[in-house]
Structures are given as structure tokens and as C-alpha cells.
Amino acid sequence: MNGMRPDIANLAQIDTTAALDVVSAASDVAMVVDQQGVIRDVRIGSSQIPTEVTETWVGKAWLDVVTSESRVKVEEMLAEVQAQDLPNRWRHVNYPAAQGPDMPVLCSAILVGPLGHIIVFGRDLRNMASLQQRLVEAHQAMERDYLRMRHMETRYRLLFELAAEAVLIVDANSQRILEANPAASKILGQQVKRLIGKPLHEFMPEASREVIEDLLMGVRSSNRPDVRTIKLAKDRGEIAISASLFRQESGTMFLIRLMPTAVTAQPEGLPPKRSLMLDVLEHAPDGFVVTESSGKILTANRAFVDMLELSKEEQVQGRNLADWLGRTNVDLSVLIANIQQRGAVRLFGTLLRCANAAELQVEISGVSVKSGTTTCLGFSIRDVGQRLSAERPSLQQLPRSADQLVELVGRVPLQEIVAETADLIEKLCIEAALRLTRDNRASAAEMLGLSRQSLYVKLRRYGIGEVTDRGKK
16 A cells, blocks of 8 residues: 555545445546446436436446547556556546537546445536637637738728828817828828827817817717818818717717818819809809719709708718609609710709708709710709799699599599599690600600500500601510
């Protein structure tokens, strides 16, 4: 017994059954193994270990109930416990489960009883293994998120540096500039590194500092974007300052955009005559809109914004003119098609839908202008609601056939009167669609929600125009 630890020497004198009871009470699983390595008894101290796994172990060699990679560990444990002069090490042993992954158990062994039986006791490591697995998965998820954030930051930095629009990130508390792109550096006339960390008002003319202070205070209190126009120092013209609030981590930031106004954005040496024309268009009582060839709005004057009952031009920039124009989406398509064919359109009657769902009767004149390699469309929009309302026909001015239908009340059944009325209304709608589309029957069919074939059938039925087989094709 030389070299044996005192606790092991004491256990060696204890009855094997009593020792097994003591050990099983303090461990998740305990086994009695004889000198040949055969399992003689098994006790379970944890309800989480399935009994259907352990009840087949009795009578089998310990080496046969563990996984293949754990057999070497079992052999080493048996040799160490029988040598008695070696410390009993804890070893990680895996037991195959009936279903699912293997069951990991942290095992140790001691020699007890006069017959030299070995008691093996172990701790279930499945909870720890589950925690380790979750830790590994969380670490991998963090790595993926970190890489995604790195890629997002790279894309953001690239867009921020290459954007043609001047952008500043300003701390909401100190009003110091945190970031600035090269476009903002060009407008403010300072290098980017000189802008960082300095107060925003330091680079603004004294006459405009109060305006900027009011802008930032208003945006911070209302949490809604706003815009102001100021004049830069040294005769650099006017710029519009747009500010919006956003939160990042525990701080609050201003996103500030510096946009040259329409007049000051013109190239140097602009002829005074053209500058005067732009100024007149900006203050004209009729709405004026410049769009791309697809109808996307590039700029609009104040009158158009007022007609839509909006507050600023930024609310229409980037939107499609079809969002507000026409009885259906066909009107803008008809306008653009006529402009592309003829170069210009005059006095096109349609509706303008305002922000509050009101509708205005308007007349539109449009023209196509080529600027370099791009083609822009210009639209002049005039409110003619009062004039059209004075010219709107009354009930007495309806076609004679309508009066005749009213006179039929009491003479013929209501069902026949309704049928006649439906035909009259259908004919009037077709004539109105043809008039609005300037006799473009394909666009009229789309406006009425009909197929082209159905429209030709109705034209023949009501005798509207002359539709031949050749025209049908």
C-alpha cells in the first residue's frame, strides 16, 4: 500500500457495496469494475442520464461500452488504479447513446474492498458540452457579424468619400464636426483634416450663425428634418443646409447636407440673361418641373411645391411625376410619348393630385431638352380649375339622348332605361379618353382598362371614328 493516498487506503477497507452507495450519492454515475475490467454493478445519481443506456452495461467489459477513441483512456485508468502509487486522474470518456450524440462523462477510479474491486465514478458533461458548443457558435456568429460590419464600414466609407453631395456628421451636444467628405471640404473651402473636431459655426459667416443655430435647435426639439438657405462668405454664393437627427450608440448626431441652390450651382461665367431666366422660373406663378426622360423629378420651382401643398422642394426631388399627375398612370406616359415624337406638347389637360388628396385641373406644356449626353424633360403646369369650372357643362347641356332617357321614366321598365344609360355613359367615356390621349387608341384603351380589341369593338358599336381592318392590325 506504499504511495497510496490516505483516502484511498481507507476506502480499500470499506465494503464494495457501501462504497458504491457513497460514491453514487456524490456523482452522476458510478460503476463497480472487477480486476478483469468487467462491470459488476451500476448506480445512477442523476435523472438526466438515460437508464436504457446504462442497464446494458452490467456483465460487459468497460472497454466495450465506451467509444473507440476512449478505449485507450480506459486502459490507462485501469492500469493507474491497479498500480496504486499513481494519482487518480480525471479522464474524459465518451459513452455511445442510443440516439443522438455520444454522452461525455468525466471519470475517475479508486480501488476499494478486500477483493480489489474498482469503483469508477463520473460526472455528466453534457450540460458543459452544450454550453461550450453555444459558446463556439456565439463566437462564430460574432466573427460573422464583425466581418459584415467591416464590409459595411468599407462600403460606407467609399460612398461617403466619393459622394458628390457635401455631407457633415456633427455632434448634437458640442456641435463639433466629427466627419466630413471631400465635397463638403470643397464647399467650405477647408481641408477635411482641418474641419474635424472644430465647431460648425466656425466655418460659417457670422450673419448666418444664428440661422444655423435655430435650424439645429428646431431639428433637435422636433426630431424632424429641416432646411435653411444661407449665404457663404467671400461671395461664394448661397447654399441650402439640410439637417436631420440620428442616434448612434449612446450619442446623438446631426446629418448635415450642404446643397448649392439652383442659381449658384450654375457654372462660373453664366450669362446674366440666362441667370435672370432661371430666377424668373423659380418665382413664376405657374409650376415648373424638370425631370429625367423616365419622369423622375430633378428639380421643381416653388409654385409646383405649393400646388402640391408641400413645404419644400426636397419632398418632390427623386420622386416620379406620375405620383401626382393624371387620372391614371397613363397620362404621364402619353405626355412623354408625344414629347419624344414631336419634341413638345402644348396645353395637355389633366389632373394634379395634391398631398391632401385634393385634385386640381391643370394644363401642361412640355418640352425635351438635351444636355450633353442626357435628355431632360421640362413641364410647365398651370392651374386652370377656376376657368374650367366656369366652362363645365350643366345638366341641361348634356346630349339630347340623355334628355330622352329621362322622358322614358314611367313609360318603359327601369331595366331598359339603365341599359340605355350605361351605353350612353360608356360612349361618353370612350370619347373623353380619345380626346385626352389625342386620338391615341392604344393609350385610350389602357386608360379605360380595356384591351385594344375590346376598344375597337366598342368604337364600331357606337360609330366613333372609322376603324378599318387595316387600322385594327
